[in-house]
Amino acid sequence: QGSMALVDENRINYELMVELLNTIAAGSEDGAVLVFLPGLREIQTLVEELMRSPTIGDEQRCRVLALHSSLSPQDQQRVFEPTPRGCRKVVVATNIAETSITIDDVVFVVDAGKAKINKYDPAKRMQSLVECWVSQASVKQRTGRAGRVKPGHCFRFFSRNRHRGMDKYEVPEMLRTPLEGLVLQIKTLRLSGTIHEVFKSALEPPAEQSVGAALTTLSEIGAIDSN
Numbered sequence: 001q002g003s004m005a006l007v008d009e010n011r012i013n014y015e016l017m018v019e020l021l022n023t024i025a026a027g028s029e030d031g032a033v034l035v036f037l038p039g040l041r042e043i044q045t046l047v048e049e050l051m052r053s054p055t056i057g058d059e060q061r062c063r064v065l066a067l068h069s070s071l072s073p074q075d076q077q078r079v080f081e082p083t084p085r086g087c088r089k090v091v092v093a094t095n096i097a098e099t100s101i102t103i104d105d106v107v108f109v110v111d112a113g114k115a116k117i118n119k120y121d122p123a124k125r126m127q128s129l130v131e132c133w134v135s136q137a138s139v140k141q142r143t144g145r146a147g148r149v150k151p152g153h154c155f156r157f158f159s160r161n162r163h164r165g166m167d168k169y170e171v172p173e174m175l176r177t178p179l180e181g182l183v184l185q186i187k188t189l190r191l192s193g194t195i196h197e198v199f200k201s202a203l204e205p206p207a208e209q210s211v212g213a214a215l216t217t218l219s220e221i222g223a224i225d226s227n
Contacts, residue, residue, distance in 0.1 A: 009158050012042060012112050014049050020155060022055045024108050025062055025088050031107025031150070032089040034097060036142055038114040038131050040068050043092045056090060067093035067101070079103055095134070098141050102148070109146040113139065113158040113166075119176045125213050127178055133158075135167045172204050179206060179214035184223065 007013075017035070024033055037043050043066050056062040065079050080103060083089045091103060095115045115138070119130045134142075139156070146152025156163070174182065183195055191198050195215060199205050218224045 007159075009162055012037070012114075013157065014046055017046060017110065017157065018049050018053055018056075020110060021050065021090060022053055025055050025090070029107065030088075031152070032091065032103060032105045033108040033110065034103060034106045034145055035090070035092045035110040035112075036097065037092060037094065037112050039094060039116045040070060042112075043068060043094070046092055050090065060087065062088050062090055064090045064092065067091050067097055069094065069096055076101070095138070097145065098138060103145070104148050106145055107147060107150060107152045109142060109152065109154040111139065111142050111154065111156045113156060113162070117176065120178050120210065123209070125217060133162070133166050135170045136163065137169045139163065139166065174202065175204060175206050179210055180218055183211075183214050183218060187224065
């Protein structure tokens with residue numbers, strides 16, 4: 001408990017992560033490694049640290065690949081390619097590898113427990129990319145990325161106490177993103193009732209303030225009128 005009290009879980013411990021990955025790379029058990037980090041900057045930082053490592057930085061022993069949405073389809077395809085015998089694949093990815101992409105030969109998962117998601121402030125009418133802890137459902141999903149072809153291993157860079165404090169599920173996208181596009185879709189579909197009534201019928205309706213901000217913005221740019 002004393003050691004955990006000294007750990008700042010809000011910061012990614014790259015040094016410890018590199019040590020863990022070196023230990024995995026030096027081990028006798030075969031299998032690719034999948035590392036979950038929140039964003040591109042964090043991926044670049046870890047990749048740079050790994051390339052300075054005498055074990056993982058050796059291209060004959062390890063192949064380090066980044067995986068995020070900014071890569072071209074051709075570059076993303078590289079993570080599926082098998083490595084030569086005796087060479088271990090290490091994929092450093094965002095949550096794109098959580099559900100969108102499946103790498104079958106992953107045996108080890110290293111999870112920082114964070115992601116960057118879009119959040120909307122209806123008062124400021126601004127959207128921003130925010131780093132936050134993922135949900136317990138996402139943690140489970142990430143763990144399941146390991147061991148698809150044989151028993152796997154998952155290493156989490158957060159405590160059990162942190163895990164207990166995570167939301168059980170992700171907040172629905174409709175509750176954290178601008179609603180202008182959805183309002184226009186509802187108008188196009190000519191659904192019965194007002195915009196506010198349609199949104200209220202959702203399982204988890206957005207705040208009235210968010211709906212009002214979307215209507216105001218669309219009115220200001222001339223996309224809708226008083227009718």
